[in-house]
Amino acid sequence: MSGPIRRSWKDVRDHIHRRVLDGTYRPGDKLPRDEDIAETLGCARSTVQRAMQDLSDAGIVERKRKGGTHVRVDPVSRATLDIPITRREVEARGATYSYHLAQRRLAQTPRSIVTTLALSAPEEMLHVQALHLSDRRPYIYEDRWVSTRTAPEILDVDLSRFSANEWLVRNKPYSRYDLRLYAIAAEAAEAVQLDVEQGAALLVIERTTWIGDLPITTVRSVTTPGYQLLAQNGE
Amino acid sequence: MSGPIRRSWKDVRDHIHRRVLDGTYRPGDKLPRDEDIAETLGCARSTVQRAMQDLSDAGIVERKRKGGTHVRVDPVSRATLDIPITRREVEARGATYSYHLAQRRLAQTPRSIVTTLALSAPEEMLHVQALHLSDRRPYIYEDRWVSTRTAPEILDVDLSRFSANEWLVRNKPYSRYDLRLYAIAAEAAEAVQLDVEQGAALLVIERTTWIGDLPITTVRSVTTPGYQLLAQNGE
């Protein structure tokens, strides 16, 4: 149907995608081999390959050597979350960002942190608690542990002026991370810091980063009520 | 330093990535042009291009025509969340999945749904409320609206036996979606359905899908206490 005169790999991708969307190819169906599609659409196989790679990344199709390309049976909803530096996030919404350091001290990591960071034993790390504010109102409360072994320079940073969040993200690239999202009821300490009622439902974003096998930091960011994480995709 | 004998694009990618990680290239720095990197590493430019594309997708570098390639100044934490079919999720953890339809009726969309789906005016849709269970215990409570205009076939599906979640994801591919994550305190209705105390902190996953401009469905999935969304990345 749709003309044989196609060019870019995005056209090819959209062409195939459309056929999945309109039911020409249904979940589980096998698609023609790249070469045949290329011939049908009048383009090179490499162009089809590029298009298919994208559809595969997007979770639309599955490809296997020799096995061919199939429309995914259980399409997962694949969402890409971008978690920006908190200051940027606040400023992007036109609000004034500010920051308050609540605690900074060296301490032995408790068991929970040992587990999270996959340490072999407790060790001394920098424990930082800080509040990010948007228009002078509490926005995110972060409880962070930073490895002084992996990131010793953090000890020289004036954390009362610059957030560890920002310094780390700019100066300590990581090679691996975990992200964990869940809800908690505000406990006494958090309720006070965030100025919310005890028991309020709050979204927590927990992030842990490593460089190679070395732990850099783990942070538990407790957001204020109403906070939403958004992801969009498509078109 | 690292030998000039490199081959695959993944090697090239890792090589560059390593140099970002070890500080050879710092945030904001400009990288050599693809051609020079290709020459240095002894590979074709297309191989470097492939590697750079991947680093760009991962949010490590930014590329601009004529402008060259730069290490991102504000590295965002980019996480890919896969949200599977609920049944699969439960079964993957070795639990027994079951499902209970709580309500199914045609109704006018309330204002909030009109907004979410970007409708021009309220219209009649299928309103479904259902409970997903894991080992006979409440797991996720979903409140869903399905467009009978875009997906009329849903009216013929026996929703007391098959979840709308599964039917839709298998039969109604979408071209665009929104994802929204936040925390709520359980209200009376939810507390009863999920068998939790009123006021308990719950993670909510809200998903809306369209095909082109046509709304398919919007669902508000309220998870049980302790539910976590995970994303991992790297190495």
Added chain:
DNA sequence: AATGTTTATATGTAGGTACATAATATTGTC
């Protein structure tokens, strides 16, 4: 029938060439 081995084949990758495109840098004009 169950198991191991070989073969065929679709995708994956690398190399090379040519041209397209966008955006910066330069030049020209007032």
Added chain:
DNA sequence: GACAATATTATGTACCTACATATAAACATT
């Protein structure tokens, strides 16, 4: 100096060829 037109250049895309790799399918062996 300000601004518009033009040239330059790094990335992006397309096409082709050749070979690598995984694995489904066919075949052989117990």
